Amino acid sequence: MKNFTRYTAASLALVMAGACTYDFPEEKAATAGEADFTKTVVIGSSLSAGFMNGALYNDGQSHSFPAIIAQQMQSVGGGTFNQPDINAEAGYYGLAPDGTTILGRLYLKGTTSPKPAPIVPGQAITPYTGDKSKLNNFSAYGVTIQTAQIPQLGGPASSNPYYNPYYARFASTPGTSTLLGDAVAALGSGSFFIFWLGNDDVLGYATNGADQNDATKPMTDANVFAGAYNNALSTMLAANANAKGVVANIPDVTSLPYFSTVAYNPIPLDATSAAAVNAGFAGYNAVLDALKANLGVTDTDSRKITFSASSSNKIVIVDETLNDYGDEFDMLHAAGAISDAQRAALVPYEQVRQTTSSDLVPLVAANVIGTLVSNNPSLINGVTVPLADKYILLPSEKAEVQARIDAFNEVIAAAVSTNSSRLALVDIHSILLSLKENGAEIRGASISASISPPFGGFSLDGIHPNARGNGYLANQFIDVINAKFGASIPQCNPNDYSGNALPVP
Template identity: 30%
Template sequence: MKYITISLLFLFIIIQSCALDEPSITKTETNLNNKVLSPYVAIGNSVTAGYQSSSLVEKHQRNSFPNLISRQIGNGELEHPWVSYPGIPNILELKSLTGVLAPAPGTGIPTNTTLARPYDNLGIPGIVLADVQVATASDNSYSGSAAIDLILRNPAMGNTTVYQQAQMLQPNFITCWIGNNDVLGFATSGGVQPSSPTNSQVFANLYGSLAAGLDTLAEYVVVSTIPDVTSLPFFTTVGPRVAAGIPAGGVLRYQEHGQPISPTHSGTSTAEDLFTYKHFITLLAGQYAAEIGKPSGLWYRDLAADMGIPVSALIAGIQHLDTTQAFGFYPQNPIPDALILDESEIETAQTSISEFNTAITNLADQYGFALVDIYTIFNNIAQNGYHEQNVHLSAAFITGGLFSRDGVHPSDAGHGVIANEFIKAMNAEFDLDIAPVILYPLQAQTAADQETKAEPLHNIQSLKSTVEVLGGKLW
């Protein structure tokens, strides 16, 4: 009996020691100060939807930042277009401890399409700003996103738009984070398609129309700025690794934006250009970066397979391409335009983001909306990391914990951070006392999901859907 008692005591000590790993956080109570934040409707794109690791899947939809906010204000779970595992598209999973990424097997199925009213979370992966008040289906949208049909469910919902479905729910509280894809489609596709972001004046006019509409729909509205491309690991991960392999005095050859391959000319990037982010090699290039310096046509083989044509036909149609030359070191076999953002393309993206954010900020001030400055918040995290509630995150791919496996969409922990930034803005603007989301369980879930400290290698198969859900195309 004595041995059993000692064993149980020893086990208790071990359990208590393990429990110390979880930060001790003082939980506070929410006080809405007699303000009504229901019904709550969320409008946005893939981030609002809870899209992670190239997929819309219930496991992560449950931790979307709108759902986290809804719980904190006492509204419980929002109705989302729940999708069973492995999601739509199939979620990216690590297939081995070496960090190889591929879509999970199986087929995800929407599970609540018969809901007799619009979803509370109207975040639609792939949409652009112009779609919110116009599109009723993918075939009459600007983005062409198939997720519009999944989430709006027309004609069953009366051939209505995102805005009209939000109106049907008679909300008193709305979060609206939209406009990311108006520039990220250009950036994530390396400027291939679309060849430029949405025109800034067009964006301002569209956002002005939407803001005026939101002001009539709900008493409390929160909007957000658009993050800088330099804060996203999709753009900042691969370049420094490639830079380390460029010989002293050597340069990387790349296909310039909108230019055909030439036997005598290409863009050039030095190791310093890549280390200092003067040029970005995107996460899509992960597997192809290993081919640099080799006589390789792997990118073109994968691209041809994605297009459903023989690689010989693809290569025959690209004048001056010679895959017997060292990939990335000769102008005849340069890094393809789709895999790189050069200085001029980065400037184009950042100028658009700045102008978009000016429009969003001015309109938020005009209508008295709460404003979440995600642009500044994410840039600060990229520079200094995130340190709150004894939780420590960074913008590093995989190891940082803020972003999911696709390098663009936030992880569960990232959604917790975003939810708390929205809550801070709401508390300040609307005189509320909403308690913050406790981050540790979300961080623990993210750590379990990532499974490895290795940097996974991406290719067309693993990241094409992410580029497309951000509004871009690779061909």
């Protein structure tokens, strides 16, 4: 990620102040209480699959929070916990610009200016070769509440927008079976289950900056979600009348470091550079003054672009909620106030402003801010070239996303309440917000909702917990299970699991 360091150095500071204390309960005789953990089945998305540092790989899978919970359950009768092992040390992060080289998981590279970089080469996603009938964890990256219930998720790959290679690799019958169906089959002979679906019904849309022009990452309609969610959960409950379980809700996206690592004002400029950029925007700002003076436009002052000699300049962005100045610019052009060339140069700036503290900058924007367009030194993304909508979550978009999360969580809470004799709710939404706002202290060591080593609890993709964060998350589930079912599953010590490694040269 080319410009990660420049825009996130402040965020790599250790979060120590204001941390709350995370107390371990007194140990008591181990018991399963009213539950049976002989065979625990998990269904979910990437968060429960062990996806970490932007990839699915061995170490991430082995430290998924369900795997940690299963290990702790062994002292109260828990059985073997099988996951569809990926057998990849580096995993699959994506393809390099050459379209051929496979990039692996992220790691921090560079001692003076550390930045997340993919391991090269990574490994391709390969089919699971173990016994699929013995699997316990049915979780896959990118699964929504609807796609978990359709066979297209497993194939065929060609001309299939729902194809998911992460599920296809361990599907019982690719192209015929469903993720839900496979989990239900396992629960038929199971005893307990963990259900965490719904994150990808909103997360992809949010991480893509709520880009309305990208139809591949929509938010699920709230009514559609309710029907699909209740059907999936009811199907799991019907699979085994004796099985009990826990259900997790959907976190607030603002609690994820993906939306808090890059500041809204991350651009460093020296005096010479700032003066040059300001000179370039002088004509644009003069046009705004003309709109105000001659056409009575009232919002021009907030739309002016200015930079200073500092390390905290704001980003120039496209804001589709702004008044479109296209008509006003045309009026000035028709009146002869601006030339043909000047009117053409104003096209990219018809709905432009600089960021405010109310905007959220996705982590992926660090790859773009400050880079050159077509290697032209005068065309700088986020400075002279407005950053596209997908790289910013506007206040209105943030409100839209949060409203949808609230609606989904109401559905989830109601579903759990309706089946309260068999289900308990893990309020991940509140847990992660608290971690972001207060941090936590675990036996003398801090953990924070950040990617900062050594105490950050999230992996370098800013969305998925690292091993230590998964240990923390596992204990939240264990607390709820113990309280609901009278069990005494011992907590793990998250400090026994690694956080993000320090940068390497």
